[in-house]
Amino acid sequence: MGIKGAWLAAGMWALILDSALADPIQVGDLVVDQVWARATIPSAKSGVAYLTVRNTGSQADRIISLQAPVAGEVMAMSHGTRKPGEVEGLAVPAGGSLEFKPGGTHIMLSELSSGLKVGQQFPLTVTFEKAGIVEIPVKVGKPAAMGPE
Numbered sequence: 001m002g003i004k005g006a007w008l009a010a011g012m013w014a015l016i017l018d019s020a021l022a023d024p025i026q027v028g029d030l031v032v033d034q035v036w037a038r039a040t041i042p043s044a045k046s047g048v049a050y051l052t053v054r055n056t057g058s059q060a061d062r063i064i065s066l067q068a069p070v071a072g073e074v075m076a077m078s079h080g081t082r083k084p085g086e087v088e089g090l091a092v093p094a095g096g097s098l099e100f101k102p103g104g105t106h107i108m109l110s111e112l113s114s115g116l117k118v119g120q121q122f123p124l125t126v127t128f129e130k131a132g133i134v135e136i137p138v139k140v141g142k143p144a145a146m147g148p149e
């Protein structure tokens with residue numbers, strides 16, 4: 001079982017939350033790092049999350065789907081424009097990276113079931129076209145946070 005299989009294995013989730021928060025997460029040739037979300041007011045219906053994906057391989061990949069149980073809808077946005085998976089902005093170039101960060105492309109969490117609290121963690125499921133599916137624990141930082149804490 002490869003790393004990807006391990007992430008998907010039942011019963012691994014508690015272990016992931018314990019051990020992997022500060023560590024980069026590897027899926028195939030991709031390394032996911034700098035994962036965080038910003039706290040919202042309790043009644044907020046939307047929030048934002050950020051992460052960085054580095055591609056150590058020789059083939060480009062791209063994000064084709066984002067999901068999180070805390071939100072009814074999850075998508076990448078840039079400058080108010082919705083970016084479905086087809087869009088170039090979600091590509092992870094070979095040897096390059098895709099960065100979601102404040103002021104740039106962000107992961108929009110819409111239809112939140114409740115606001116995001118400081119210290120809360122939730123899983124974000126990212127589906128890459130080639131590397132496959134990876135569940136990433138996202139830790140919620142302060143409302144004014146500008147990076148992972």
Ligand SMILES: [Cu+2]
Binds near residue numbers: 077106107108
């Ligand atoms: Cu947005």
